[in-house]
Amino acid sequence: MLPIVLHNYFRSSTSYRVRIALAMKGLSFTYVARHIRRGGNRMPDYLAMNPQGLVPTMVWPDGTVLGQSLAIIEFIDEMRPNPPLLPADPFGRARVRMLAQMIACDVHPVNNFRILDALRERFAADDAAVADWFGTWVKTTFEPLETILSSSAESGTFCHGDTPGLADICLVAQVVNNRRYDIDMSPYPVICGIVEECLKLSAFIDAHPTNQPDAE
Amino acid sequence: MLPIVLHNYFRSSTSYRVRIALAMKGLSFTYVARHIRRGGNRMPDYLAMNPQGLVPTMVWPDGTVLGQSLAIIEFIDEMRPNPPLLPADPFGRARVRMLAQMIACDVHPVNNFRILDALRERFAADDAAVADWFGTWVKTTFEPLETILSSSAESGTFCHGDTPGLADICLVAQVVNNRRYDIDMSPYPVICGIVEECLKLSAFIDAHPTNQPDAE
Secondary structure (H helix, E strand, O other), X not given: OOOEEEEEOOOOHHXXXXXXXXXXXXXXXXXXXXXXXXXXXXXXXHHHHOOOOOOOEEEOOOOOEEEOHHHHHHHHHHHOOOOOOOOOOHHHHHHHHHHHHHHHHHOHHHHOXXXXXXXXXXXXXXXXXXXXXXXXXXXXXHXXXXXXXXXXXXXXXXXXXXXXXXXXXHHHHHHHHXXXXXXXXXXXXXXXXXXXXXXXXXXXXXXXXXXXXXXX | OOOEEEEEOOOOHHHHHHHXXXXXXXXXXXXXXXXXXXXXXXXXXXXXXXXXXXXXXXXXXXXXXXXXXXXXXXXXXXXXXXXXXXOOOHHHHHHHHHHHHHHHHHOHHHHOHHHHHHHHHHHOOOHHHHHHHHHHHHHHHHHHHHHHXXXXXXXXXXXXXXXXXXXXXXXXXXXXXXXXXXXXXXXXXXXXXXXXXXXXXXXXXXXXXXXXXOOO
């Protein structure tokens, strides 16, 4: 059987999400580095697989090619159900997807490289303006996320109960990204506690940006 | 049994997504308008349900409260499986989620009101600059989306085969939004064909922004 192949970039938080999911499932994969600051994601062979030119792209052993990290992770979870990345009950699944989407739809997309680059190019945003932009959208979502996690009976050691899953994956990838922008995390003690627990786990450590072959 | 309640705003494309899903399932609901340009989403009773202060929020008859449109729609799909909004096979589900997330993660979040407002406030972006920003991110995703839909054997009358589903829901809501910014849709004939088919269906028509009680 062919290996799973993951085209990705060490620093990309969407790549980090998928690496964690693969590691949690105990799935090994071939790591193909696509350096998004040097056009690795704009090469013709890559665009043929992923016309968006975004990382990550996963190629499953049967040749199935998928983009979009959350779609990839749910696919992995369906193909290899143990350990599950989503709860067994519909409300639990919805809550975990909601928490994941708070990060994946409301923080990451507005703070990724192409948006920050566009702010510099179109509006002459300087480093301070870019950092403030990044921090604003983290705060706008992390405040309500902290509220939900600290007030909900479903929260546990992790975002949902005492086993890590999809929401934790997205949360950790974002928090690791936040550190590059020196975001003050002190207003978010519950989030920080969950992230600390996650980062004790080998899947989160092995998949961490600093532990990848293309890390700089 | 209590009714389903949807807190939403006629013009919000994430609200439109959930209204379509409810209509496709034949589920009636109580419509609560939250005017996001007049602070309806920042009122204390709303923030108590949805600390993000984003629309929509759905309250299920058992009292379950959910935010994030894609999480809501998958919950509805799990609670009322017919007609299904996702394909039966894992790859099909992944493909549909991928297409939906191309809109939900890469277009909508960077073009919603709060981001456009921030461009005006922080960078003194004028109407032309805002329109160009909006158009840029539509084009950046719609070009590869057109490529995928036009080259994939899985595409049919709709995004995936010949029954409408989650990807079509997100696509139509975005295209209706595009019209407010006079986006040239001529480069996307396959997308336009799918949207035209969707807009023949009563669920997409009934849920359309212009047909809501708070439409202006």
